[in-house]
Amino acid sequence: MEQEFHRIKRLPPYVFAEVNAMKARARAAGEDIIDLGMGNPDQPTPQHIVDKLAEAAANPRAHGYSTSKGIPGLRKALCGYYERRFNVTLDPETEVIATLGSKEGLANLAQAITSPGDIIMSPNPSYPIHAFGFIIAGGSVRSIPAAPDEDFLRALDRGVRHSVPKPVAVIVNFPSNPTAMVADLAFYKEIVDFCRQHEIYVLSDIAYCEIYFDGNPPPSILQIPGAKDVAVEFSSMSKSYNMAGWRVGFAAGNRRLISALARVKSYVDYGAFTPIQVAASAALNGPQDCVEQIRNTYKERRDVLIEGLHQMGWMVPPPPASMFAWAPIPPAFQHLGSVEFAKLLMREANVAVAPGLGFGEQGDSHVRIGLVENKHRIRQALRNIKGFFQNYDQVLANSEEHRLKANEWWVK
Known part of the structure; x- marks a missing residue:
């Protein structure tokens, strides 16, 4: 033993x-x-969000099981955020799911799409769950450079040509944890075009997209035409609204990946406490100062x-x-x-x-x-x-x- x-x-x-x-x-x-x-x-956490949590928690009807894919109001709120911030239209029923933070979403998606021996390409250095979520799921990781430049794109090409079996997915994370690097839409277009050609999924992590300092808001990969054919994007309330302990995040994009994640989550969790989801909706819909x-x-x-x-x-x-x-x-x-x-x-x-x-x-x-x-x-x-x-x-x-x-x- x-x-x-x-x-x-x-x-x-x-x-x-x-x-x-x-x-x-x-x-x-x-x-x-x-x-x-x-x-x-x-x-x-901003006071109006805390107040909404307290208000919702005072309702006894909110104390039962929630729904693993997120309450409808929260999914609609995220769609509204994507429309305002990125000019991206999402279907709240099929292209959005709430997660218990972006980390849980990445880990459960890895469980959903990984067969033993599958290869994913992950930047090195990167946030640990990007690689180890797939390792836990039985996959293997091929490391690629972390910077959004030609070296990244060349490594992506080598990974496809020299990996057996062909990689299932590539992970991108900008703004990056830990390097703080940012990517532009031109880089994302290269990634989307390459992955559509080679039928590889793209998993984008933009948990820090609202923490930027040079006046240029970091973009979303879903802004690229055709991105939803291959890409799913993870975001989080943790940093943008100081809600790290609340554990509220999202996945958005490719319908097949969202459906796979929803199916796994339906077996392993009932979603965040409903009042937390109500408060998160208020955060996304409310004042953004x-x-x-x-x-x-x-x-x-x-x-x-x-x-x-x-x-x-x-x-x-x-x-x-x-x-x-x-x-x-x-x-x-x-x-x-x-x-x-x-x-x-x-x-x-x-x-x-x-x-x-x-x-x-x-x-x-x-x-x-x-x-x-x-x-x-x-x-x-x-x-x-x-x-x-x-x-x-x-x-x-x-x-x-x-x-x-x-x-x-x-x-x-």
Whole structure:
């Protein structure tokens, strides 16, 4: 009975677990850790959304089972959002489904469409569920570059020509988690044309499409003519409305994929609590100034963070979108890799970041820094990091001594 379960064997140790355990120990010891690691919004959900939740929850008739595909009002609200934001028309009955966040939707769609040994193409680095949702479902992953450029398109072509069997789907995620890169409609057109030609599905994740900073709203792949022939798109209320814990997301687009997802979900869940869905409908249909305020808050934090890092010589590219900065490890610490650098940053500067290795081996030269603390705390983090950098020779010596002590048991 000691044999490990088949699907669990396919999952590597969770890279973030070691850093999270170190963070918990430090906090238990009374240390003030500034947590810029997890992408968990720290701002409150807008009050009118909370009020609608309370109003709906006060109705006893709302306390029964909901519907796994989402209440009609919520699906219609998402269609209204797509019409306003992207000029895309969707059928609320056949082209939209509510999910328990975009993560659940991606994972259950993987279960719906994946046969053992099927190949999907996923960017590396990328959000873990993009690849591991399919690995859990019994598929295999072929990694492709993460940037929306010619290298991505060439890798897509190689994947089709050299994979046996032919890939089932390709994943695109822009604005990207973790890299914060954005794509334009010209890139999406290339993807749609290629995938229609080769009969490959496109799974697009736009969870961060409302968190952008350069004045150009990120587009939807569904804006491309013919995209609904091959593409389904996942979105979320988590970041746009500070509703991460509410677990409300959507899939929209290709009818066959939406139907497959709906069929799986009908067996495994009854949908989110109805009052949550009612409140989510109110968020999409109601005033959108709260979304702009959330966006502006992240932009202000981004500017403080990037300016401070640049002043100390850590030349991190300013993210054009998302709630993260994708930071190359400074040259003096590159030999450590992202996990050891993240641990060092926490131990010496009391700042937690996400190791890039957790998003794929191609991310190991970076760490992800979340814009999830207020400007005062970000400035404190910058002061701590600056002190750490100013003493990096001694820090590296101490780090090596710490590593040797941690491994002493090997020679006893």
